[in-house]
Amino acid sequence: DQQxxxxxxxxxxxxxxISILNCDYTNSMFDYFLWYKKYPxxxxxxxxxxxxxxxxxxxxxxxVFLNKSAKHLSLHIVPSQPGDxxxxxCAATPYGANSKLTFGKGITLSVRP
Amino acid sequence: xxxxxxxxxxxxxxTGQSMTLQCAQDMxxxxxxxxxxxxxxxxxxxxxxxxxxxxxxxxVPNGYNVSRLNKREFSLRLESAxxxxxxxxxxxxxxxxxxxxxxxxxxxxLTVV
Numbered sequence: 001d002q003q004x005x006x007x008x009x010x011x012x013x014x015x016x017x018i019s020i021l022n023c024d025y026t027n028s029m030f031d032y033f034l035w036y037k038k039y040p041x042x043x044x045x046x047x048x049x050x051x052x053x054x055x056x057x058x059x060x061x062x063x064v065f066l067n068k069s070a071k072h073l074s075l076h077i078v079p080s081q082p083g084d085x086x087x088x089x090c091a092a093t094p095y096g097a098n099s100k101l102t103f104g105k106g107i108t109l110s111v112r113p
Numbered sequence: 114x115x116x117x118x119x120x121x122x123x124x125x126x127x128t129g130q131s132m133t134l135q136c137a138q139d140m141x142x143x144x145x146x147x148x149x150x151x152x153x154x155x156x157x158x159x160x161x162x163x164x165x166x167x168x169x170x171x172x173v174p175n176g177y178n179v180s181r182l183n184k185r186e187f188s189l190r191l192e193s194a195x196x197x198x199x200x201x202x203x204x205x206x207x208x209x210x211x212x213x214x215x216x217x218x219x220x221x222x223l224t225v226v
Binding site: 004006009034036037042043044045046049089100101102103104105106 | 117148153154155156157158161171203205214215216217218219220222
């Protein structure tokens with residue numbers, strides 16, 4: 001049973017436009033959520049996170065929104081740049097679990113110049 | 114500051130052979146993890162170590178053993194490799210204080226023939 005779901009395997013957007021990457025979760029114990037970015041032949045790198053006590057967290061061009069009642073979060077990238085082309089993983093963990101993360105399958109984002 | 118270093122980067126094994134994947138971190142993190150990434154499956158936790166001297170099974174531990182040699186090093190051993198263990202393996206580390214992001218190594222691409 002997949003507890004973190006990224007149902008869209010890929011997304012293609014035009015440079016300068018907004019990219020919206022979605023993630024759903026089923027485990028009510030999750031209360032900390034992270035997004036990781038991964039380029040080919042590299043390890044994932046942390047991008048942005050959000051605690052369940054917030055509904056929005058912003059860092060430059062990246063904003064994560066959390067809707068706890070819907071068990072849904074989304075990553076917005078504005079404006080999108082070709083260098084943002086990568087695989088994006090959504091991850092979640094319960095409080096106090098020493099960052100034992102459960103990952104989604106990932107979304108491949110392509111930003112067209 | 115190297116972060117998380119994994120060796121080797123690539124390895125081809127014959128079915129039944131054994132090998133150890135090495136991982137070391139220089140960030141003084143307490144927690145360390147081994148994940149595997151398969152196409153369409155995201156990252157799945159194999160084993161983790163919340164602190165030096167402790168290890169616990171993750172989601173997919175069968176066929177693997179681990180050793181937390183000291184605070185810096187966490188190794189993953191395949192005693193008798195099987196084709197199903199063909200994957201990309203990532204080591205990660207994190208602080209044990211609350212839910213902080215994990216830092217990943219560059220990965221080991223393992224092929225079992």
